[in-house]
C-alpha cells in the first residue's frame with residue numbers, strides 16, 4: 001500500500017527524517033518516537049500534504065510526489081481519512097452536519113451510512129448537537145465518523161488520544177483497532193499503552209527509523225470510487241443552506257458591511273455630496289439675472305470714480321479699438337448671443353399711430369434674456385424691446401412681435417470732444433422681447449430694476465443712426481453673452497490678452513469659480529476617501545470573517561474539496577448575500593433618491609470585490625497550517 005524509499009527531509013539544514021525506508025501493507029500501524037523525532041513529518045509525507053523531500057513515496061504504486069492538486073483532492077475524497085490533532089471539526093455545525101461534509105461531493109445516498117456510523121461510534125444520541133458542546137472523546141468519535149463517511153482505504157490519525165483521559169483514550173484506541181480490521185490505520189502516538197495485538201510499529205529517533213516491527217496484517221483493498229468527485233451546483237446550494245444557517249452571524253455582518261459600503265458609494269456617486277459646488281453661482285444668477293454673463297465691448301469708457309479720486313491728476317478715459325471683434329466672435333460656440341448696445345436719448349416710439357415717450361434711466365441697456373421672439377438680425381432693420389416698454393404701450397408680447405415701429409430721438413456725437421445731441425430716426429420691426437431686469441444687493445436685500453430705454457437694435461440700424469448723427473469712423477459697442485461662467489472667463493482673458501478691456505463682473509465670477517474649483521477638489525478628495533473607506537470597511541469585515549473560517553476551509557480541503565469546489569460554494573454564498581444586500585441598497589436608494597441602477601451596480605461591484613477576497617482566503621488556506629497537525633502546528 002505505502003512504500004517509502006530513502007526518504008530524507010530537512011528543514012533549513014536541520015534533518016527531520018534521514019534515509020527512511022518502510023512499507024505499510026495494511027492493518028494497524030503505529031509510528032512512535034520521542035518528541036521531535038520526525039513522526040508528524042513522516043505522517044505529512046504519507047498523507048501527501050508534504051511533497052518536498054528526497055527519496056520516493058508510493059501509494060498503491062502511485063508516486064505521491066507526482067500527484068497534482070486535483071489528484072490530491074481525489075485522494076483525500078476517496079482514499080484517505082485524516083484525523084489531525086484538535087479534531088478539526090466545524091464548531092458551528094451539528095454532529096450530523098459535520099459528518100455529512102464529505103458527502104456533498106458524491107451522489108451516493110449518505111443517510112444510511114450516516115446512521116450506521118452514528119450507531120457504530122456510539123454517538124447517535126448526539127446527532128443534532130452542536131459539536132462545540134461535546135467532550136473531547138465525543139469530538140474524536142465525530143472526527144473519525146466523518147472520515148469513515150468517505151469509506152477510505154486508509155485512516156491516518158495524528159495523536160488521536162493526546163487530549164483525552166486514559167479511559168477515553170483506550171476506548172478510542174480500541175475503536176481504531178476495530179476499524180483496522182477493514183482498512184489500513186496509521187496512528188502517530190506518544191502513548192505506547194495503545195499498542196496492542198497484531199500491529200506494525202515504526203519507531204523514529206532523531207529522524208532515523210530505528211524499529212520496524214511488522215505485524216502480519218494485510219488489508220484487502222476494497223473497491224474504490226472511480227467517480228470524479230466534485231461539488232455540483234445543487235450540492236453547493238444544499239451545503240450553503242446548511243453552513244449559511246449556522247454561520248448566520250458572520251454572513252449577516254458581511255451583508256451589512258457590503259450594504260453600508262454600497263449605500264455610501266451610491267450616495268457619493270449620485271452627486272448628493274457635490275451639490276453645493278455650483279450653488280454659489282446659482283445664487284448669483286438668481287440675484288442678478290443672466291446679465292452677469294455679459295461682457296460689454298465699447299470703444300471708449302471712463303474708469304470708475306474710485307480710481308479718479310485716488311489719482312486726481314491722471315486722465316481716466318480708456319480708448320480701445322474693438323473694430324473687427326463683432327465679426328470675429330459672431331459664430332463663436334462659447335457665445336450664446338451678441339447684442340448691439342445702443343445708448344439713445346429722448347426717444348419717442350410710434351406704434352399704430354400712437355406715440356409713447358421712452359423714459360430715460362441714464363443707464364446703458366441691460367440685456368438679461370429673450371422671453372419672446374429672437375435677437376435682432378444684424379442685416380435687417382430689427383429691434384428687441386424691453387418687456388416693460390411693451391407693457392407700458394399696452395401690448396402683449398405676441399401682439400407687438402413683428403410690428404413695424406417708428407423711433408425718433410437723439411444720439412450723442414463726441415467727435416468734437418464734447419457731447420453734441422444729434423437727431424435720429426428709424427423704423428424697425430420687433431424681432432423679440434427681452435427681460436432687461438437686474439438685481440442689486442443692498443444690505444443683504446436684492447432690489448430689482450428694469451428700464452424702458454434698454455433697446456437692442458440690429459447692426460443695420462446702428463449703422464443708419466450713427467450716419468445720421470454724423471459720427472466719423474463710428475465704432476459699435478456690443479454685448480457678448482457667454483454660455484457658461486467658464487466660457488465667460490475664457491473670453492474675458494482672451495480679450496484682455498488682445499489688449500481689449502471688456503466690461504463685466506469678471507472678478508466676481510472668477511472668485512466664485514475659484515470657490516467652485518476648491519469645492520470640487522475638496523468634494524473630489526472626500527469622494528475618493530469615502531470610496532476607499534467604504535470598500536476597505538467591507539473588505540475588512542470579509543477578511544475577518546474569512547480568517548475566522550480558515551479552519552472550516554481547511555476541513556473542506558481535507559475532505560477532498562478542490563479549490564474550484566470551494567470557489568463555487570463561496571459563489572453561492574455571495575449570490576445569496578448579494579440579493580440581501582441588493583434589497584437593503586434598493587431601500588436606501590429609494591429613501592435617498594439615488595438612481596436604482598446605480599445602487600445595484602455599486603452593490604454588485606462591492607460584492608464582487610468581497611467575493612474575490614474571500615475566494616483568495618478560502619483557496620489559499622493550507623490545511624497544514626490551518627489545522628494543528630503536530631508539534632509545529
Ligand SMILES: Nc1ncnc2c1ncn2[C@@H]1O[C@H](COP(=O)(O)OP(=O)(O)OP(=O)(O)O)[C@@H](O)[C@H]1O
Pocket residue numbers: 011014015016033034035036037038039040041042630631632
Ligand atoms: N515546519 C518546520 N520548520 C522547521 N523545522 C521543522 C518543521 N517541522 C518540523 N521541524 C523539525 O523537524 C523535526 C521533526 O519534527 P516533527 O514535528 O516531525 O516531530 P514529532 O516527532 O512529530 O514531534 P512531536 O511529537 O513533538 O509532535 C523537529 O526537529 C522539528 O523541529
